[in-house]
Every structure is written in structure tokens, then in C-alpha cells.
Amino acid sequence: MQIAVLGTGTVGRTLGTALVAAGHTVVMGAREAGNSTAAAWAEAAGKGARTGTFADAAEGAHLIFLCARGEYAAAVLEAAGREHLKGKTVVDVTNPLDFSKGMPPTLFVSNTDSLAEQLQRAFPEAHIVKSLNTLTADLMLAPTRLPEPTAVFVSGNDAAAKAEVSALLASFGWAQIVDLGDITTARGTESWLALWIRLWGALGTPHFNLKLVKQG
Amino acid sequence: MQIAVLGTGTVGRTLGTALVAAGHTVVMGAREAGNSTAAAWAEAAGKGARTGTFADAAEGAHLIFLCARGEYAAAVLEAAGREHLKGKTVVDVTNPLDFSKGMPPTLFVSNTDSLAEQLQRAFPEAHIVKSLNTLTADLMLAPTRLPEPTAVFVSGNDAAAKAEVSALLASFGWAQIVDLGDITTARGTESWLALWIRLWGALGTPHFNLKLVKQG
Numbered sequence: 001m002q003i004a005v006l007g008t009g010t011v012g013r014t015l016g017t018a019l020v021a022a023g024h025t026v027v028m029g030a031r032e033a034g035n036s037t038a039a040a041w042a043e044a045a046g047k048g049a050r051t052g053t054f055a056d057a058a059e060g061a062h063l064i065f066l067c068a069r070g071e072y073a074a075a076v077l078e079a080a081g082r083e084h085l086k087g088k089t090v091v092d093v094t095n096p097l098d099f100s101k102g103m104p105p106t107l108f109v110s111n112t113d114s115l116a117e118q119l120q121r122a123f124p125e126a127h128i129v130k131s132l133n134t135l136t137a138d139l140m141l142a143p144t145r146l147p148e149p150t151a152v153f154v155s156g157n158d159a160a161a162k163a164e165v166s167a168l169l170a171s172f173g174w175a176q177i178v179d180l181g182d183i184t185t186a187r188g189t190e191s192w193l194a195l196w197i198r199l200w201g202a203l204g205t206p207h208f209n210l211k212l213v214k215q216g
Numbered sequence: 217m218q219i220a221v222l223g224t225g226t227v228g229r230t231l232g233t234a235l236v237a238a239g240h241t242v243v244m245g246a247r248e249a250g251n252s253t254a255a256a257w258a259e260a261a262g263k264g265a266r267t268g269t270f271a272d273a274a275e276g277a278h279l280i281f282l283c284a285r286g287e288y289a290a291a292v293l294e295a296a297g298r299e300h301l302k303g304k305t306v307v308d309v310t311n312p313l314d315f316s317k318g319m320p321p322t323l324f325v326s327n328t329d330s331l332a333e334q335l336q337r338a339f340p341e342a343h344i345v346k347s348l349n350t351l352t353a354d355l356m357l358a359p360t361r362l363p364e365p366t367a368v369f370v371s372g373n374d375a376a377a378k379a380e381v382s383a384l385l386a387s388f389g390w391a392q393i394v395d396l397g398d399i400t401t402a403r404g405t406e407s408w409l410a411l412w413i414r415l416w417g418a419l420g421t422p423h424f425n426l427k428l429v430k431q432g
Contacts, residue, residue: 101328111326111410112317139431148429180414188411194327195404198396199428207431212415213364215355215423 004029004057006076007067008037011093011137015065016041018141020048029057058084070096070115077123085126089161092116093132095193104197107190116155116186127161129154130186136206141172149175150209155185176212220245220273222292223283224253227309227353231281232257234357236264245273274300286312286331293339301342305377308332309348311409320413323406332371332402343377345370346402350412352422357388365391366425371401392428
């Protein structure tokens with residue numbers, strides 16, 4: 001499947017590499033064609049990895065991963081082109097982190113709204129599915145690095161889009177894929193960051209995840 | 217140990233019963249002495265269970281559980297009496313839930329502050345330890361009802377108070393007791409409610425908890 005990865009940061013590069021390794025064609029989109037970080041990534045990721053502008057990446061993509069910093073998320077989708085988002089599933093991996101007030105970061109939208117909802121309102125032609133924003137990049141498509149099956153979440157208004165993302169996640173070994181409900185449930189996973197970032201401090205590593213344990 | 221449980225709701229009654237069953241003396245505090253809910257609880261909980269006003273409960277207590285609704289938390293501590301809080305550990309089990317905007321509830325303080333911090337600022341004579349607010353009442357002091365060891369958190373400024381609470385939690389079978397840091401880390405566990413409440417919906421039960429799984 002041809003997949004767009006919008007963003008050249010750690011999340012974009014890590015997801016892009018994993019998707020290429022799994023046999024997908026990945027076009028990493030950047031603000032400008034010829035972005036050197038994207039070019040270096042494509043060189044290392046090998047066959048199946050290409051680069052271009054955000055619009056180049058989104059145009060031929062069947063599925064789009066939005067891996068921008070939260071504050072740029074809407075601008076990146078705008079640059080990708082509404083005509084290239086129409087009817088497509090956009091996996092929103094972003095978090096609305098605000099580093100302007102020091103560490104740990106706060107959220108620039110939370111509680112009564114979420115970044116995912118803002119994006120879905122701004123881009124009604126796309127099927128936004130919030131997912132993978134609850135854990136560190138290294139584990140997003142490599143859940144079996146953890147010694148036990150753990151949980152990942154999908155939030156979105158379109159059932160088919162969530163099913164598509166869930167199937168892709170399952171292909172990477174995710175076992176506890178929890179459909180939280182419509183896009184407003186992204187408030188839950190974006191809020192989790194406030195606990196996640198402190199667990200990173202307490203556990204001394206970002207390489208952890210939560211497993212849901214139910215009473216029998 | 218003599219323990220005050222401030223609040224006669226589900227959380228207070230459930231914790232009170234578990235504490236009595238474990239051999240502690242529990243005084244359940246209510247707004248007025250002779251509160252009928254508290255009296256019925258004490259009758260059922262048996263020997264070791266007593267009732268009184270918030271101040272009665274706090275006065276002789278070695279440890280205090282604050283089990284009020286979030287919006288009343290500060291008023292309950294005020295009614296308990298600052299002189300009865302001085303130097304004592306107050307386990308803050310509350311969550312700043314705001315049901316006024318419909319379901320699911322939002323938080324009336326979040327992101328850049330927390331209810332626990334508000335309480336610690338308002339009652340500097342007490343050692344506030346945020347804990348147990350991350351899961352349903354039935355499991356708070358009965359973690360072994362779950363088929364696997366799961367996580368509980370402590371946040372607070374006083375190391376001895378956190379150690380005291382952690383020891384009590386361990387006595388009830390808690391295995392993953394995570395010290396998140398100072399009282400500001402309560403923002404993390406209070407924010408978790410936004411995900412927890414949606415997991416309740418998705419899982420169809422409040423009888424679940426999270427287990428932390430680290431990469432080896």
C-alpha cells in the first residue's frame with residue numbers, strides 16, 4: 001500500500017522505516033521537496049522509500065500518517081492539499097504539546113476539546129483517526145519489543161477508517177487495539193500524555209506502555 | 217491504626233469497609249454527626265467502624281482519606297479543621313470532575329494545575345498524597361481481584377507521607393506502586409480520568425486497571 005508520512009521528525013522517520021520494512025511504499029512529505037532529513041531517511045530506509053512535498057506525499061497515498069508537531073498539524077494538512085485528503089484516512093499521531101511554559105510540557109488544547117477534533121473540524125473531507133499518540137515512536141509499530149501485549153487506541157468518526165487503521169496496527173503485532181469511540185474520545189488519549197510524560201520520568205525510560213487488565 | 221475517611225459516598229464507604237476488614241479503626245466523617253448513610257455503613261462494617269463529623273473523624277486520625285466529591289474537597293478539609301490536619305498525611309482520592317456540561321464529565325481544573333495542588337496550597341499544614349484516584353472504588357484496596365498485578369500512583373511533596381501511603385497500599389496487595397514525584401504530578405493522574413472514563417465505555421466495565429509494561 002502507498003502511504004504518506006507527513007513530517008520528518010523522529011516519529012515520521014521511525015514510522016516510515018517500519019512501514020517500508022513491512023513492504024509498503026512510503027512517501028515522506030516535507031515542507032520543501034529535497035528536504036535533506038527526508039532524503040537521508042529515504043537513503044537509509046531503502047527500496048520503497050520516497051520523498052516529496054507534503055502535497056506530493058498525500059497525492060498518491062492510500063493512507064496518510066500525520067506526524068507533525070502538534071502546533072503545525074493543521075498547517076501541514078493544509079499544505080498537503082484538501083483535494084488529496086478527500087475520503088482518505090489520516091492517522092493523527094500528533095499531540096498538542098506546549099513547551100513554551102517549560103518542562104514538562106502542558107497541552108495547548110485539552111479537557112473540552114482536542115487537537116484531533118480541531119483537525120477533523122478543519123478538514124471534514126478527511127477521516128481523522130487518532131492513534132499511536134500514546135507511546136514513544138520506537139514502539140508505535142514495534143509493540144512486540146515489549147515483553148507483554150499492551151494497548152493502543154483508535155478514535156474517529158468513520159468506522160471503516162478505524163477498521164483500516166486497526167488492521168494495519170494488527171499487522172505490526174498490536175494485540176489490544178481499543179476502539180474508544182468517536183473523535184471526541186481523542187481527548188482521552190491526548191490527556192494521557194500528562195501522565196505518560198511523568199511516567200517517563202518515574203520509570204526512567206520512554207520505552208513502556210500500558211496494558212489493560214480487566215477483572216474476570 | 218486509626219484512620220479518618222472523609223466522605224460517605226461510594227469511595228468512602230468502600231475504602232472504609234476494606235480498612236476496617238484489615239483491622240484498622242475507621243471513623244467516617246460526614247457534614248453532620250448522625251449522618252444516616254455513615255451510620256448504616258458503620259453498622260455493616262462492624263467492629264472498628266465509627267462515625268462523626270469531619271472534625272471528629274480527623275481529630276484522632278493518624279491518616280486521613282479524603283473521599284469527597286472534587287467540588288467539595290476543599291470545604292471538607294476546612295470542616296475537618298486545620299488543627300486536625302497539621303503534620304498529617306491526607307490521601308487525596310478525589311477527582312475534579314465537572315458534570316455540569318454533560319457526559320462524559322470534564323475536569324474543573326487540569327493541564328496547568330490540579331485539584332491536589334489546589335488542596336496542598338490551601339492546606340500547607342497537611343501532607344497531601346494523591347493516590348487511588350485512577351481506578352474504580354471496588355479495586356482501590358482490592359487490587360488482587362484483577363488477574364494480574366497493575367499500577368497505582370502516589371504524588372506528593374513529602375517523602376515520608378508517600379512512603380506511609382505506599383506501605384499501606386502494599387499491605388492491600390498493590391505491587392506496582394509508582395512514585396510519580398511531587399504534588400504537581402497529580403496533574404498526570406487526574407488527567408488520566410479523561411481516558412479512564414472512555415475506557416469504561418469501550419470495555420463495558422469500570423473494573424479494569426492499567427499495568428505498566430517496560431521494555432526489558
